Amino acid sequence: MTLLLPALEAKGNRIYGFGMVESGMAMSLEQFVIDNEIGRAVRKSIEGMDVNEETIALDTIKNVGPGPESDFLGEQHTxxxxxxxxxPELFDRNNWETWERAGKKTAFDKVDEILETHEPKRLDPDIEKELREIVDEADNKYKGH
Structure with missing residues (x-):
């Protein structure tokens, strides 16, 4: 919930604090992975849904009908x-046994996978230069404070 209200206000463009622990005094890669998953869910939630004739599927609902024997899984629309x-990429909605058979993946495993396979993209040289100038300016301004 702490991510949802700021995300709604910013229309999903600014979600702050991923990976922070100890009131922001430390970072955790595992917490970052967990927070990223929550952030993805929040973004999806505020995206909204298309509500139209196709998504409502009234014809399919009428064809299948109500009751315990109703089965929408066999329908083309479904x-x-x-x-x-x-x-979710990280959170597993399966029962314990299914999760175990699938390898018991955790946030620790996801961090290891990212560290082993991620290829960072280089910043545009102009942006890198501008960032360097900002950092140098701040260093000079606060030197000796």
Whole structure:
């Protein structure tokens, strides 16, 4: 909830504090991975949903009908729209046994995977130069304080 209100205000463009622990006095890579997952969920939540004839699927609902025997999984509309729901990359919605059989992946595993495979993109040289100038200016301003 602490991410949701600022994210709503900023329309999902600024979510602050990923990876921070100890009131921002320390950083944790595992916490960063967890916060990133929460941030993705928050962004998806504030994206909203298209509500129209296609997404409401009234014809499919009428065809399947109500009751405990109703099954939407076999419907073409369901198959066409199955990927609309946000799927977490880190949080596992399976039961314990299924999670264990799938390798018991944790935030620690995700951090290891990122550290092993991530190829950082170089900053544009003009942006890098501008950032260097800002840092140098701040260093000079606060030298000796």
């Amino acid at each position: 198959r066409d729209h199955i990927d609309v729901q946000w799927q």
